[in-house]
Amino acid sequence: AATGSGVYAAPLRQLAHEAYAKLSAQLPEGTVGLSTGEEEIDPFAPIVCCTVEKAPPRGEMLVLDEAHWVTDPDRGHHWARLLLTGEYRTMHLISAAEAYLVLKPLVSDAEHVEVVNHKRLSRLDVLRGPVRPDGVRPQTLVVAFSRKAVYAVAAELDQHRPGKVGVLYGALPPATRREVIERFTSGELDVLVTTDVIGHGINVPATTVLFAETTKFDGQEVRPLRTWEAAQIAGRAGRYGLTGHGAVGILIGVSGLKPVGALVADGAAVARGDEMSDLPKRAPRLRP
DSSP: OOOSSSEESSSSSHHHHHHHHHHHOOOOOOOEEESSOOOOEEESSSSEEEGGGOOSSSEEEEEEOGGGGGGOOHHHHHHEEEHHHHEEEEEEEOGGGGGGHHHHGGGGSSOOOOOOOOOHHHHHHHHSSBGGGGGOSSSSSEEOSSSHHHHHHHHHHHSSSOOOEEEEEEEEEEEHHHHHHHHHHHOOOOOEEEEEEGGSSSSOOOSSEEEEESSEOOOOOOOEOOOOHHHHHHHHHBBBTBBEEEEEEEBBOOOOOOOOHHHHHHHHHHTTTTOOOOOOOOOOOOOO
8 A cells, every 4th residue: 555556466365355445445446456367346456456366477566465375286386486486576475484484495586585473462262162053152253164064054053043144165256255254244143154265364353263173175185174274264263453362162063073172272372373383395386
């Protein structure tokens, strides 16, 4: 906003739209554009918020969010390409702390590199025991890892909070995703059942995050969550400035789902900065 020109690039359409909405609210009309492959609004505006795949190769300033995605086997090459070949005067890389060693060699030829470490500003506690569907409180995110599981959990919770449970996953139309997030933010919905789409920087006022399952299909196999993945999701509880302190735990009592509490506790420790995560030690690639 201060530079008046540049690119904000993120892994998710919802995250790009969040930045677009914030910047549009404070800058003149036509100054900010959105480009996600799903939506195009003034894509040639001086400031563009986009998914990483749509980021232009050059510009004044690049803000590259969730830069630890450079290790992702399917999409990481888009981050690597921007870092190595992007012609920008200034680049701001935002990532999990443990990605520093992966990102460092990619910017080794830069004239000036400044590293700023941020501490989590609100407390994140682990609930002592599992939560059953009738004990889920308002301002809770419940996480599952398939559309089928999300709807199964939502149906169970809706019996206890009729009309107060929303669902969120990546394949929903953009307007529907925004409407659900807005209804949860305003308090119209008590509970949001979501996939790990919520873990990638989407900010909502949630005091509690409950894991309904702790395994996911990663495109090749069903495996337990890595601690860095659990940390990204657990860290959505108690966002500084949105709610008070956060709490994280597991939801039991949904047929077919058996979350592991110890894995969630490990993720919370990483989110607090008490432990290092198991972010894959994968060398970045330049192409798929």
